[in-house]
Amino acid sequence: MFQNRIKTLLTERQPDHFLWTALKQGDRRAFAELYERYYRTLYNYGHKLLPDAVLVEDAIQDLFVDLWRIQQNLSDAESVKFYLFRSLRRKIHRLATKENRFLSVDNSSIQLPGDTTPEFQLTDQEHEQQLTQQLAQALKQLPERQLEVVTLRFYENFKISEIAAIMGITDKSVRNTLHKAMTHLRENARYLAPFLGLLWLLLRTHGL
Known part of the structure; x- marks a missing residue:
């Protein structure tokens, strides 16, 4: 019953916490909606930290792969945006370190x-x-x-x-x-x- 309620709610644009809860229940549509909702803003932030489109895109992909892989073990997120930004920064930092790159803010x-x-x-x-x-x-x-x-x-x-x-x-x-x-x-x-x-x-x- 709970999953049916979540699926019904997903027919309209819902707050992040609804999508997060649905993701934790294994709902693919919620996962896809979060990706679509945050990809661009995550990319813009990531590109400011590391002006390398390939590495930033790899970091975002890794982040969402991890979200789906550990969906059932995800904790409640008071702010989904905060969780994603913090996680992406860590991903980019690891990738930059692996590639011997330095984080910087692209101010262009x-x-x-x-x-x-x-x-x-x-x-x-x-x-x-x-x-x-x-x-x-x-x-x-x-x-x-x-x-x-x-x-x-x-x-x-x-x-x-x-x-x-x-x-x-x-x-x-x-x-x-x-x-x-x-x-x-x-x-x-x-x-x-x-x-x-x-x-x-x-x-x-x-x-x-």
Whole structure:
């Protein structure tokens, strides 16, 4: 009866935890839906860590093969996205080590969140677009670890504790890195002060 209920729920787009539960029950459609739902965002994140399409794709494939292989032993995931990001980073790290490669953040594809994001709306649309482009350029100048933390926090909306777990560092290190990133942007892109103020306000709002 439980499996029938899950299959019925899968006929519509369902929250991640429904798919995760169905996957643990061996539902292939749930597995396929999770793959389709997260492949692109996982690839984008992985490619920032290691700009090698083949290795990143191999890491994603290995990750999902493992998910299906150990489906019955999977623990409950409060955040499926967090689980997948953390697992992918570990996979890529292992593959990079095996290939004698180093993880880095590919900042050539940095883009800001959509203009419709409330935190980034300014009164003058043309001025906002200009600031958006300038901030994107400024972000490319950040050190790799700072850029990764900013990417996970602002682009993927992970919490501080989740970023720490994904990167294998402490909460304090994440906060310090975010602070250094903001300081770096303030010092090296003073013309962005109004925009950075909104980012800083967002950090404080979330207790960072």
